Amino acid sequence: MTQYTRATFDQVLIQNYTPADFIPVRGKGSTVWDQDGKDYIDFTSGVAVNSLGHCPDEVVEVLKRQGETLWHSSNWFTSEPALELASKLIELTFAERVMFANSGAEANEAALKLARRYAVDHFGYQKSKIISFKQSFHGRTLFTVSVGGQPKYSDGFGPKPADIVHVPFNDLDAVKAVIDDHTCAVIIEPIQGESGVLPATQAFLQGLRQLCDQYQALLIFDEVQTGIGRSGEFFAYMHYGVVPDILTSAKALANGFPISAMLTSDKISKSFSPGVHGTTFGGNPLACAVAVKVVDIISQPHFLQQVQQRSKQLIEALEKINQKAKLFTTVRGLGLLIGAELAAEYQDKAAELRNKANQFGVMLLVAGPNVLRFAPSLNISNEEFALGIQRFEQMVDSLA
Template sequence: MDNAALIALGEKYVMRTYGRYPLALVRGEGARVWDADGREYLDFVSGLAVNSLGHCHPRVVAAVREQVGKLIHCSNLYWIEPQVELAQLLVENSALDKVFFCNSGAEANEAAIKLARKYAKEHRGPESYEIITMRRSFHGRTLATLTATGQEKFHRGFAPLPAGFKYVPFNDLASLRAAVGPRTCAVMLEPVQGEGGVYAANKDYLQAVRALCDDEGLLLIFDEVQCGLGRTGYLFAYQYYGVEPDIMTLAKALAGGVPIGAMLAKEKAAAAFGPGDHASTFGGNPLATAAGVAAFKALLEEGLVENARVLGEYFYQELERLAREFPQLTDVRGRGFLLGIEIDGPADAVVAACQERGLLINSLHGHVLRFLPPLTISKDEIDQAIAILKEALQEVLGQGAN
């Protein structure tokens, strides 16, 4: 089927919970994807930071093929070999001690919320259940993670929302300190906000948040679902800040495209969970964790984190150069390969113009262009993307200054 046929069938049979671009992607390899009409695109969306190894990385493909022939699923009533191996890799390469596996970032954040409440009730008292999150944050679409998300647009139509969440401005320590009360059990934030518009935490702010949590006996939760696993040029975003969380959530890139989520915790917090406190039927299944082992080893062994740090800085500088040519580009921000440009103009039109020229990017809130290339991207591919973006900006905004 071509694009038109697939879109027609999708409109007929699939719930309209997504605003979709008018093409159907059917194949991918590395940083390239092809639609049902055979057109090729350079993919700087990467499945919204999922395909950090590029599409169909050979190590992940081989691991999935092998595992499918051995054991696709078994219950967590039994020990699962690749699950244990992936947990070991995560713990030995992070500052956390134990891992709970699930199937998505939202589920990982649900697990973090439950663990924080359970821990607080044991260590701070039965009325300690409130979690402070940040304005512009995004933590998921379940009722609890939707409520944790500090963006009112995601809340509309779903009241009554669960109790137990407060919101404060990001990078504002005074507001956070004022929000802490006897019911507070944790602070939850993204070191680099992705969905909220690509905003990075200030280093001194995160260090002060860690100190505040220590002083008040609160858990510090880092949502690294989008910004973790090499995307910021560090294996985990917290490493740049020199701040260790008590709980960290991962998903997206963890299994190279296969659905998975993980909630990691320091021993003191992890000990609050006992058998029956939390579970997931498919969490940590053999197929997903075998893919995760292969993907994580590729991340560690193929220089991809360093590539994100070095070429991420090059990409940032090239975007800044474009911003000097086009005064409507008012701010370049982000870290590594999680970058955004604030645009005083129609961001969606720029996305469409890029797509017509063979580059996939996306927009946020109608005024931010977001770039999430795979960590395998080359300098030549960045240059190609910049050239296409410049043409698109010239079409939509008018000729640049230079």
């Protein structure tokens, strides 16, 4: 049998990623094993995706059951799992209508198209401006990289969709300077994830809500990373008490089985009349059945309380390690989406530290060149958590 190794990656896959030098082959809970049988404590959750850990029994059971029942029927037919999932998301949130897709980028693409179409339907073609934030990340389609605030992802692909404005995050005056009657939407991550785990302030989100109301623009919350319990509430907007017009969710929605959702009001949803938007796989019965189970578990109040407790433990543990190591200047975030900003001495070393952590048997994420990002599964066991922290501390000690 052919032995595939990390070197095979460099031969057969398009080189748009630079994966770690080991290959995970198995996972259970928050532990992952590589080809050599070495174990790692996973503080990444596959970038905030495997929120119930790897291969959780209850979810695997549903996956198997639905896998033997009905996987895919196309959107020419609806399905019981899709109806159940949409009903649950409506019950749990501000939303009255749901549309499913397959990835965060697709949910955001749908949200942006819906905002544009709603503006055309109600106000005319001149209302097309989209306000977004510098450093924001909304996915990799041409529309979503153009709306995202990182030129390194949007430049070099020819003409971009027009009428998109980027202003600094958490700066309400900057928004006031550009918002007007031609604005159709403001899109924001309540916590900027990829660019450094930066939470929006309460006043900023409240201010955006007021400005959107004033100018009849739609407020879109991209909760692809912050949603499904990651922030310690089911969605991060619940922390802030600021309700968006459209919300997007993906990543953890089915614990790694691809699915995303766009949530909105009945009135706004009407701009997606039959045929206006669609997807082949979005909302297939298999993905929706898995997501129903995930949503049922994570939305339990006691589950979310445990996330908040674990969040405190994680922040305390990192701060304790930092007392002697002076590795970070700040540790910030909400729930189990925590960013630790590196001190001047370690500038641009986030990726190097992440790779070193792998050697010590703990998997970490970065968020930009200067932030280590910790996003463990929301149900990580006490033993795995303690072991992961111990291994991280050993890595930090080795730097001295």
